[in-house]
Amino acid sequence: MPRTADHEERRRQIADAVSKLITAHGLDAVTVARTAATAGMSVGLVQHYFRTKDEMLLHAFREISGSIRARVDERIRDGVEHQRPIARVMAEVMTEYIPLDEARRAEYRVTRAFAGRALGAPALAAVDTETARKLREGIADAVHNGKECGEVDEGVEPLPAALRLAAMMEGLALQVYREPEADAEATVTPFVAPLLEAELAVVFTGKCRQYAR
Template sequence: MPRTADHEQRRRQIADAVSRLIAEHGLDAVTVARTATAAGMSVGLVQHYFRTKDEMLLHAFREVSARIRARVDERIREGVTHKQPLAQVMADVMTEYIPLDEARRAEYRVARAFAGRSLDSPALAEVDTGNARQLREDIARAVHNGKECGEVDERLDPLSAAVRLAAVMEGLALQVYREPEGNAGEGVTRFVGPLLDVEIGLVFTGECHQYRRE
């Protein structure tokens, strides 16, 4: 039987409740009963949509991943619409994965909790691996496009550059999460923009011929 809009809305509501519990209290706080309370539903209704806790967690991981992905896609669309240099688009995309505000910090905590659990859950590991692969593909595609328009040296290997930039971004995200702010502005957040500019600048070294002609 096809799922109705109400069915999908209920599943999203439950997934959001799971994410809030993880963001506020950690993964161990997630139970069917607590999720039901957070979602404003009965335990029976939650179990109607998800037969097991693992099913519920898997759906919540997919939902938070989709939410981040939607923002990344919007960044890419905005870059194309406004004819921004690929280096700028790449900086905007990578910044979406770094917990620079409370919303992204909560998402990062949730995603990291799921990534940890994925070590023992093949289903969660598939989502986690897929997220990482998609990020690398986004970067590699940008590098490939940059080679065609002149922003990237044609000798540069897109996948190698993508692995490097993804590693930089993931490392920065973890550093920011661990220490977002310090005394007298000594936190690592202030280094994010400059470090991304340096690393991205090592890849996107030229100017787009297409935009220059226009």
């Protein structure tokens, strides 16, 4: 049976409720009853869409991943349209994964909860692994494109470079998240852009021939 718009909207509402509970109270607060109350639905209706807590968490994670991906795609389209260097576009893309504001902190909290839950749940672990792999592949593609246009030296291997950049980005995101939101702007936030740019400059050492004037 095809899914209707109403069906998808209810699934989104449940995912939003899961995200709100995790953001405010942590993963332990997520139960079917609390999720139903937060979403303004009956317990029976929530169970109609998701039988278990893991199913709800997986859907919330996918919703957030899709939202981040949409913002990343928009950054890339804008970069191509305005002929920005790949390194600059990558810096903008990577900031979407850094919890620099309230919305991204909420997203990060859910993704961290998902990763923690995945340690003991093979089905969730498979999704977590695939998500990380796609991120690395996306960065590797950017490095490969950089080699094509002259921003990256021919001797640079895309995958090791992508591993380095992904590891740096994920570590930086954790450091930013650990800082209380009220203090972050005065402590770690000012260093995010310079650190990303410095790390990207190690890989993207040249200038793009494609946009040469």
